Amino acid sequence: xxxxxxxxxxxxxxxxxxxxxxxxxxxxxxxxxxxxxxxxxxxxxxxxxxxxxxxxxxxxxxxxxxxxxxxxxxxxxxxxxxxxxxxxxxxxxxxxxxxxxxxxxxxxxxxxxxxxxxxxxxxxxxxxxxxxxxxxxxxxxxxxxxxxxxxxxxxxxxxxxxxxxxxxxxxxxxxxxxxxxxxxxxxxxxxxxxxxxxxxxxxxxxxxxxxxxxxxxxxxxxxxxxxxxxxxxxxxxxxxxxxxxxxxx
Amino acid sequence: xxxxxxxxxxxxxxxxxxxxxxxxxxxxxxxxxxxxxxxxxxxxxxxxxxxxxxxxxxxxxxxxxxxxxxxxxxxxxxxxxxxxxxxxxxxxxxxxxxxxxxxxxxxxxxxxxxxxxxxxxxxxxxxxxxxxxxxxxxxxxxxxxxxxxxxxxxxxxxxxxxxxxxxxxxxxxxxxxxxxxxxxxxxxxxxxxxxxxxxxxxxxxxxxxxxxxxxxxxxxxxxxxxxxxxx
Numbered sequence: 001x002x003x004x005x006x007x008x009x010x011x012x013x014x015x016x017x018x019x020x021x022x023x024x025x026x027x028x029x030x031x032x033x034x035x036x037x038x039x040x041x042x043x044x045x046x047x048x049x050x051x052x053x054x055x056x057x058x059x060x061x062x063x064x065x066x067x068x069x070x071x072x073x074x075x076x077x078x079x080x081x082x083x084x085x086x087x088x089x090x091x092x093x094x095x096x097x098x099x100x101x102x103x104x105x106x107x108x109x110x111x112x113x114x115x116x117x118x119x120x121x122x123x124x125x126x127x128x129x130x131x132x133x134x135x136x137x138x139x140x141x142x143x144x145x146x147x148x149x150x151x152x153x154x155x156x157x158x159x160x161x162x163x164x165x166x167x168x169x170x171x172x173x174x175x176x177x178x179x180x181x182x183x184x185x186x187x188x189x190x191x192x193x194x195x196x197x198x199x200x201x202x203x204x205x206x207x208x209x210x211x212x213x214x215x216x217x218x219x220x221x222x223x224x225x226x227x228x229x230x231x232x233x234x235x236x237x238x239x240x241x242x243x244x245x246x247x248x249x
Numbered sequence: 250x251x252x253x254x255x256x257x258x259x260x261x262x263x264x265x266x267x268x269x270x271x272x273x274x275x276x277x278x279x280x281x282x283x284x285x286x287x288x289x290x291x292x293x294x295x296x297x298x299x300x301x302x303x304x305x306x307x308x309x310x311x312x313x314x315x316x317x318x319x320x321x322x323x324x325x326x327x328x329x330x331x332x333x334x335x336x337x338x339x340x341x342x343x344x345x346x347x348x349x350x351x352x353x354x355x356x357x358x359x360x361x362x363x364x365x366x367x368x369x370x371x372x373x374x375x376x377x378x379x380x381x382x383x384x385x386x387x388x389x390x391x392x393x394x395x396x397x398x399x400x401x402x403x404x405x406x407x408x409x410x411x412x413x414x415x416x417x418x419x420x421x422x423x424x425x426x427x428x429x430x431x432x433x434x435x436x437x438x439x440x441x442x443x444x445x446x447x448x449x450x451x452x453x454x455x456x457x458x459x460x461x462x463x464x465x466x467x468x469x470x471x472x473x474x475x476x477x478x479x480x
Contacts, residue, residue: 002348026354033255033262033355066350073253080413085426087417095416105256112255116354120347128347140284140291141277145340147295148302152344155303182307183448186324189303190449191457197296201289210288 001153004066004120012057013122017220018131024051024230025119031237032111039248040241041107047237048114058121066121070113077109078102125149130215143213151196158192159185251345251360252405254353261412266358269335272366276335283333294329298337301325302344307445319442320401323394324449326369327376328464338365363404372397386467387447394446398439402431 001009008014013021028051032044052058082098085091095101126149132142162185166172171181201209257265284291304321325334339361345351352360376393380386406427415422453461461467 004350005348029254029355034259070253070350070353073251074256077253077256080409080426080430083426084417085415085422087415087422089417093417097416101413109253109255112353112355113253113350116254116346117350120350125344125347138277138281140281141336141340143284143291144280144294144298144336145343147292148298148337148340149344151296151299152302155299156306159303159306179445179448182445183452186304186307186445186449187452187456190300190453190460193296193300193303194293194457194460197292201292204292205289213291 002156003062004117005124007058007062007121008124011122012055014124015218015220016122016226017222018123018128019222020226020230021119021123023227024233025115025117025122027115027230027234028118028237029112029115031234032108032115035238035241036245037104037108039244040237041104041111043237043241043244045107045111045114047233048111048118052114052118052121056118056122058118063117063121066117067113071110074106074109074113078106081105126215127217130217139212146213146215147197147200151193154196155189155193159189162188251342251352251364252356252408254346255355256353257356257359257408257412259355261408262355262358264358265356265362265408269358269362269366272332272335273339273361276332276339279332280336294333294337297325297329297333298340301334301337302341305341305345319394319438319445320364320368320398322364322368322401323372323376323397323442324390324446326373326397327390327393327450328461328466331366331369331373334369335361335365338369341365359405359408363401363408367404368397368401371400387450390450391443391447395439395443398442399435402435402439403428406431 028044028048032041035041035044052063053060079102081102082095084093084095084098087093126146129142129146129149132145133139163181166181166184171177171184280294284294301321304324305318307318322334322338325337329337339357342352342357342360342364343354346353346357372393375396376389379389379392384392406424409427410420410424413423414420415426418425450466454467458467
């Protein structure tokens with residue numbers, strides 16, 4: 001199991017309805033994207049971190065491990081904005097407002113990533129997928145996604161084992177050996193994926209499979225107080241940003 | 250390269266979502282038709298999607314000494330056809346955003362357009378062109394994977410250039426800037442992905458010939474086939 005999904009399965013908010021967590025996490029993400037980056041993004045990031053580490057009780061170390069990946073992309077993505085191409089300054093020069101734009105982009109992407117992480121760290125994908133049918137996604141697509149979700153972890157486990165076996169057989173000692181090993185790994189993943197699907201099909205056929213994958217979902221009512229608090233938090237962030245924008249430089 | 254969460258301005262994020270929607274809807278219809286006609290194909294399609302996800306987790310050695318990962322769209326499009334890849338690619342990108350914090354939800358539309366729409370169609374088109382012009386299978390596979398990878402990055406460059414035009418030279422200058430940065434790493438990576446795809450396909454031709462025949466990659470495809478039916 002991947003670390004974020006493992007954390008979601010043992011989250012304090014695991015039993016909350018996904019709609020509540022989507023409203024909060026994705027609402028914060030939308031605020032981060034739509035509000036002015038200064039002072040909106042730092043406010044949204046602070047609120048998201050407070051929720052993540054406070055009520056949602058996401059361990060700080062796990063959060064940092066997951067967050068540093070998008071943070072790395074944010075930093076590398078902001079660097080090109082520091083430079084201008086062509087123009088009076090020569091082929092490549094410092095962009096006049098480059099640091100400001102790069103800083104704003106960094107703030108926006110970092111706070112938006114935290115919002116998605118809030119949703120991901122509290123909501124297992126297996127809780128979301130079956131509910132998508134009610135949101136209008138065709139059932140066959142949801143079924144395919146459910147099968148994908150189940151098989152992905154098995155394949156990743158198998159891939160890790162094959163990789164260890166290849167390394168033990170000196171499959172990573174030279175560049176040529178690395179390429180051979182990678183090709184073997186890709187082909188093995190394909191064969192195992194189809195083999196696993198075939199066996200699943202045989203197993204389901206024995207249980208009277210009629211084309212529908214029925215999944216039991218834990219009954220979790222949508223909490224109106226939670227949604228009201230979410231709405232209040234988001235409205236408060238929007239209002240505070242718009243007020244502070246007038247007074248801050 | 251996935252565009253990170255929050256990287257695109259809201260209007261751009263929404264516009265790319267609208268641009269990719271028809272392709273995804275077309276793929277969803279093809280997939281739904283296929284699953285209703287053959288319920289057992291749900292499992293094969295799920296396995297195909299899982300394979301795409303796992304393929305993108307492979308670490309490719311890069312010329313700079315670092316590692317990157319293949320997009321997997323070329324091989325996926327050759328094996329499962331572009332309409333199906335639009336759906337499988339969208340689900341894969343959604344899983345990557347939620348399970349790996351790679352990509353994002355507001356940038357999902359832009360990432361789907363580059364990785365699940367343009368990449369597969371460009372790669373599959375090149376592959377078909379090669380096959381119809383009588384080129385050997387592996388030449389078609391190499392060029393298909395190469396073009397799929399490279400077109401994905403070209404579209405990403407355009408998306409970034411439109412979102413962040415250069416202060417001096419506008420969108421064209423920005424396109425040169427982002428394209429230049431990607432070219433340093435992505436042209437060697439596209440070649441690497443092409444080579445890896447050829448190696449994978451050669452192994453598959455030896456170990457899973459039956460599957461490749463059923464998918465229509467080896468030999469003649471079945472005459473009455475819906476789009477993506479082979480998957």
